[in-house]
Amino acid sequence: MIAEEVYDLIPDDLFIRVDQLVPGSSVFLKLEGLNPAGSVKLKTAVALVADAENTGRPFPATRLIESTSGNLGVALAMVCAAKGYALTCVTDPNANSRSVRLMEALGAEVVVIDVRDGNGGYLQSRINYIRARLRREPHAYWLNQYANPAGPRAHRERTGRALVGALGHLDYAFIGAGTTGTLMGCAEFLRAHSPATRVVAVDTLGSVTFGGPPARRHIPGLGTSRRPEILDEKHLDEIVLVPGAEAVEMCRVLAEERGLLLGGSTGTVLAAVQNAAKDIPEGSVVAALSPDFGERYLDTIYDDVWVAERWPHLLGPETELDQARA
Ligand code: PMP
Numbered sequence: 001m002i003a004e005e006v007y008d009l010i011p012d013d014l015f016i017r018v019d020q021l022v023p024g025s026s027v028f029l030k031l032e033g034l035n036p037a038g039s040v041k042l043k044t045a046v047a048l049v050a051d052a053e054n055t056g057r058p059f060p061a062t063r064l065i066e067s068t069s070g071n072l073g074v075a076l077a078m079v080c081a082a083k084g085y086a087l088t089c090v091t092d093p094n095a096n097s098r099s100v101r102l103m104e105a106l107g108a109e110v111v112v113i114d115v116r117d118g119n120g121g122y123l124q125s126r127i128n129y130i131r132a133r134l135r136r137e138p139h140a141y142w143l144n145q146y147a148n149p150a151g152p153r154a155h156r157e158r159t160g161r162a163l164v165g166a167l168g169h170l171d172y173a174f175i176g177a178g179t180t181g182t183l184m185g186c187a188e189f190l191r192a193h194s195p196a197t198r199v200v201a202v203d204t205l206g207s208v209t210f211g212g213p214p215a216r217r218h219i220p221g222l223g224t225s226r227r228p229e230i231l232d233e234k235h236l237d238e239i240v241l242v243p244g245a246e247a248v249e250m251c252r253v254l255a256e257e258r259g260l261l262l263g264g265s266t267g268t269v270l271a272a273v274q275n276a277a278k279d280i281p282e283g284s285v286v287a288a289l290s291p292d293f294g295e296r297y298l299d300t301i302y303d304d305v306w307v308a309e310r311w312p313h314l315l316g317p318e319t320e321l322d323q324a325r326a
Helices: 041-053 071-083 097-105 123-136 150-167 181-193 244-258 264-279 304-310 318-325
Strands: 015-017 026-031 063-067 086-091 109-112 140-142 172-176 198-204 238-242 285-290
Touching (some): 026 150, 026 264, 041 071, 041 150, 063 123, 071 086, 086 097, 086 123, 123 140, 150 181, 150 285, 172 181, 172 264, 181 198, 198 264, 238 244, 238 264, 244 264, 244 304, 264 285
Parallel strands (some): 026 285, 063 086, 063 140, 086 109, 172 285, 198 238
Antiparallel strands (some): 015 026
């Protein structure tokens, strides 16, 4: 393949088997992290920027602005750099430093908001900041991934279509929920073209997206402190909340046993698959989505001290913890 632009390099047909999670069935993990932006959000970024272009606003005079926990910011920074557009990414202290540095390396302005909102997260504070910028700067335009239907539409036409195209028949689809753009798009496509597929939404415990009580969250990418506008539960068959500790444990086991260094949201989704295994009939075809890989999480999920401070039981004998702190 020879691409004109970096954001055209988006393979949508890469899967790896993780059958051990559901004995007697086939489990296909769709790998979304093998594009130049390293995550599923490159498809969202391309769609959001195209949508802004379609509003008729002047480019490059327009400054695009977006609230992002990391991956969308990296992807937008890549697309905007290639197109010569100005971009501001509004993020918070949960974003990993590697993502922030990537955004900056790609020429974006990065603003870190460290004031918590009423739910204990940062999302509402980030949005308040964006609204203030929009009032001050007439050429600023908010892409608004939490409300913009361009995101789910991209995943309906690309990610959802690719799932059915590659696997043909699938009994279950386990998909993580952040803005719910990936989930909504895939669910819509599956409803229309594979109606028997059971769509399982996976979120992290402490997220309010599906109405749960807010609590401190440690896994970036999944979960919200404010319900996303694009969420529509009618496309979902089941909603599962996974504690952060289970996600981290899954990530670390797959890294050591399969050489699969996956991101925290992938660990969350795969923990949900494993927890559901007892209810999945033998011979089923299960699809799960992996939004990104683990390299951006070396200082968190794959760092023994970070893990020990949050879930000491995951590290086993105290001696290992002492070694980690030494
Ligand atoms: N996992 C990771 C690592 C992400 O960055 C995101 C995007 N925030 C998601 C999952 C969730 O994707 P979406 O926003 O489409 O729900």
